[in-house]
Amino acid sequence: MNALEPALAADKQGRCLNCATPLTGPFCASCGQKARIHRSLAAFFSDLVAGLFNFESRFWRTQPMLFWCPGDLTRRYVEGERARFISPIALYLFSVFLMFAALGFTGTGMDGFKVNGLAEIAEVSRTELAELDRQRAEAVRAKAPTAELDRKIAAKREEIQGMDNVLNGRFSTQLDNAPNDAPPWLVNGLKKVARDPRQFMNHVQEAASKYSWALIPLSLPFMFLLFPFRRRHVFDHAVFVTYSLSFMMILILLGSLMVVVGASAWVPWLLLVPPVHMYRQLKGAYGLRRRSAVPRTFLLLIFSFVALSLFGAAILALGVLE
Incomplete structure (x- = not known):
């Protein structure tokens, strides 16, 4: 010893x-x-392994319930089964980390303005423009009117210019002629975005990952609106919101992985999952009947969109003012 x-x-x-x-x-x-x-290297690694297996055992109890029985998971955690499951906030932070790591690794995030297929679309538009130019030349030789063709050519050129600007990270702006009553901080911020949109998007993504926790307090007031005549603890709603957001982060992670493996056509079908998950979680967590859970699910979808819009507006503002 x-x-x-x-x-x-x-x-x-x-x-x-x-x-x-x-x-x-x-x-x-x-x-x-x-x-x-024990003060030894063996004890250090023993503690590491014990911590991993402890997390893993709770992980494999929590994740299946989060996917299939989110209402039961929420209710059981609220009622006191804390050691059996991963805490909502720990699972949320873990899910956020995985989601942004996957988005950055797979290139499906905001970084670098990676717009899938835009270069191909621009090439098709150039082919269409060449055809329009050919038709106009024939019309000129035939001494036919060219006003309609001129309009189409101008619109097509503007369309191609816009796509080239996006692909090259350049955006045209009229901010130099902004009204005098526009706030200087806003004008300066938008000019900075126009000069370097890639850096702006990097700031937005960084702010989204840094302040992702703000989605929880933003969502809590809407939970009280769902149950205006029921007395509920803030804790109950916080557990519900955090587990629900964790699932949505994992769903986004799944969607990004599907894009990487070439299953992009199936990604839109994932939009059908959140309403079903919200319904099951509401029904199980709050002990609702179907006739009560369905309208609340509809309202929760609206409230979620509002909360996400508020969060998105705040993140974009931070990106502009950064």
């Missing part, structure tokens, strides 16, 4: 080294720390 280990079993009075509570067994009755701890 290492010479340091006896000193780490307890202090001289037989008290816990973590909280100084008198020891009566192999674990502290107050904080749960082991009475005997």
Whole structure:
């Protein structure tokens, strides 16, 4: 045994080294720390493995319920089954981290203005423009009117210019001629966006990941609107919202992975999942009947869109003012 280990079993009075509570067994009755701890590399890796397996066991109990029985998961956590499941906020932070990591790794996020298929669309438009130019030349030779063709050619050129600007990160702007009554901070911010839109989108994505927690307090007032005549603790609604948002983050993660593996055509079908999940979670968490859960699900979808719009507007404002 290492010479340091006896000193780490307890202090001289037989008290816990973590909280100084008198020891009566192999674990502290107050904080749960082991009475005997080891100061060795083996102990370090032992604690790491124990922590991973503890998280993993709770993970495999939490995730299936989050997908198939979100209402039961929410209700059981609220009613006291805390050690069995991952806490809502821990799962939310983990889901947010995974989602933004996957979006950055797969290139399906905002970084770099990666617009799938836009270059191909621009090439098709150039072919159409060449055909219009050919038709106009024939009309000129035939001394036919060209006003309609001129209008189409001008619109097509403007369309191509716009796509080229997006692909090259350049945006035309009329901000130099902005009205005098426009706030200077807004005009300066928009000019900065026009000069370097890629940096703006990077700021937006960074702000979205940094302030993603704000979706929880933004959503809570709407939960009280769903139950105006029921007395509910804020804690209950917070657990509901956080588990629901965690699931939505995982759904976005799944969608980005589907794009990577070439299953983009199936991604729109994922839009059918949130209403079903919200219905099941509302019905199970609050003990609702179908006739009560359905209209609340419809309202929750509207409230979710409003909360997400508010969050998006705030993130875009942060990106402009950064």
